Amino acid sequence: MEGPNDSCPKELAGVEGDLKNNDTAAAAAKIEQYLKEQNSIPLNIAITGESGSGKSTFINAFRGICDEEEGAAPTSVTETTSKVTPYLHPNYPNVTLWDLPGIDTTKFPAKKYLKIVEFEKFDDFIIISDPRFRENDVKLAQEIQRMKKKFYFVRSKIDNDINGAHRKTDFSEERTLTKIREDCVQRLRELGIESPQVFLVSSFDLQMYDFSLLQETLERELPSNKRDTLLFVMPNISPEIINKKKTALQSKIKYYPLGSAAGAAVPVPGLSVAVDVALLAGAVAHFGHAFGVDIPSLRRLSARTDGSHTDLCAVIISPLAASEISKEFLMRVFTQLGCTAALIVAEEASQWIPIVGIPVAMGLSFTTTSKLLNLILNQLAEDAQSVFERALGLKKSH
Template identity: 65%
Template sequence: MTPPTTNTRLHYCCILHSSSLHHRHTQVHMEAVLASVKNDLMNNDTAAAVEKIQRYSKEPNNIPLKIAITGESKSGKSTFVSALRGIKSIGDEDEGAAPTGVVETTSEVTEYLHPNYPNVTLWDLPGIGTTKFPADKYLELVGFEKFDFFIIISADRFRENDVKLAKEIQKMKKKFYFVRSKIDNNIRDEERKKDFSKEGTLRKIRDDSVQGLQKEGFESPQVFLVSSFDSHLYEFSKLQQTLERELPAHKRDALLRVMSNINQEIINKKKEAFQSRIKYYSTLSAAVAAVPVPGLSVNVDLSMMASVVTDYVTGFGLDKQSLEKLAASSGVSYNDLCAVIKSELAKEKITKEFFMKMFISVAGTAALMAAEKVSRRISIIVTAASMGLSFTTTYLTLSYFLNQLADDAQRVFNRALGVNISV
């Protein structure tokens, strides 16, 4: 195995350092929330404490992530924006799809919110080099500083304006990635030839793109070959994985939540991201359990866990809207996709009352709830036991439902690909 270069080692060190800083920041923030919640409870302000806990459970969905999609006109930017948002843009049938056309359809910097996570925004930027956005003033006019990274798209080869833009972004120490779009068109064109080879065609496109960029001074350009209409093909998945890997730690979860389940690895990473926060929710549960108010912990826990599990359903694409979109794009009916889902949590709106039924159905949790109520009434001496019980109950319950929904996401993914599944 070739030893990593200095730059590679430095890159990995930066990632590890970023993850460590993110963990420390999360821990410090968690302690501040705990202190504030305890203070509210000691002052009998239960409503304020509950509001803070619920707000904390929703915080991962509030981390802003701003992605800029740019390139020359008619390169497929708008279709790519819609693909990242999980919206079909053929003829703009879906409400909210970025408009497409044979002429330049983006004349202004246009913001699109992700339909499930509005904290993630994709910005369809006007084609570089147009009259209103000349190349030499492009970054200034579009407000480059607000974006987390840039994706530069070309439908055939990367041209002078693409190169100029990348070099300016590079000077400003922002991340950028080259995307060769409309690969499906290239494959169809080449299929007519007698000596057609899909692998050979893809290799030729990649080599041409990489070599062209290397001649312009980019030592190791990252180029991804994609089809915005068939995101499970080619390198859409590889692009998503690269973005997730290279983002700062606190931005990764935001990106993971909006990624389509186009392979097993993304489902696993989503599960890992959700799992990593369960200990914090459990710690909050334990803090509330320390306050000797009958019924308080149970009510707070149910509200918090219902909110968290709802996020699991949406994040795994098991909500009705996401399943309908998957049915439209995969050709597998909505009913067939729903048929492989086992968890009732993905089939009903998760109200506090509905979650209570699901909560009790988990083996042993009803007994744990009863024990928690009893232990809190005995005396202050058993407070530590009550806290431990509440932590364990919350941790095991959320983990159980997370595993269920992750398995459902895998079954839906397999069904969408036409894989036979034993329900």
């Protein structure tokens, strides 16, 4: 856990001074604004590649949406992506995946193509190709590079390759994947890409093969202010990604108690603290969205499995997962959890105050609220892990 000496983000530079001057309202306003902005940083990822390579299927899998569901990108063996279409992430509308037609479909040269799709607005390009990278993909990559944008190659439909190779007597998944990867890299090098980044992906099985590597690479190469934005929209493909989300969410918890606008805080029954329920409801809803344990995310996940919504929810322990987060409901849960939190608070009250100069009177409220949010976060993270395991057991066969 971060301690008192952590430096504040630059957006919060004036908060310390506000608190020292006892101007908690000014501090709260700055923090509230900062938290709001954190959840609305735009991220635009372009998905391109030749017709039938699996662009739309990849977009749906990334967004956790079934190919047949309303709002899904249409997918088919016949040509379907004919114009630039934005698909907003269902939980975070600031994140958009753009379904772009392939160069071959549009018949534009790479330079003109990028101009028409307005390349400036994209943070990254993912070029999807099956079963081998074609010259058009490479021309596009070279042009993207010239425009100083990042691109990543995805070799799609790896499940087909593995199923095909399985029939051989000396089958080794590891060897098959290494061979496909090396062939792709070699071909791209021959076509003039110096150090191509190639990821082997099956959109039917994102938890397999290189999707997590793609996620890590995208995250690492994004500007630092966009990394958490990407992390929170990532599908839960592994226990590690859920843990990563938890750590990122945890690092922001310390700001919520201080973000309570003056006059907006109300006492929690049975506890000697007041909280800004609306602000905290926003935090809890954000946790649920990032972990995919809110009602709509669980519905979408069950549609992608062979189980029902009830099957998935059977493993959930937090009252705040799979629930409507109203202010009244949150207050009831806070009161119940508060009894547990209050016991721990007594030990920790003086020990962990993150922003220097915090008035002592705020300390107790601060620690209690942080503790409550941490308890909720831990429970929701645990639920996300159980739901992830359950969903794996209920996986649809393609």
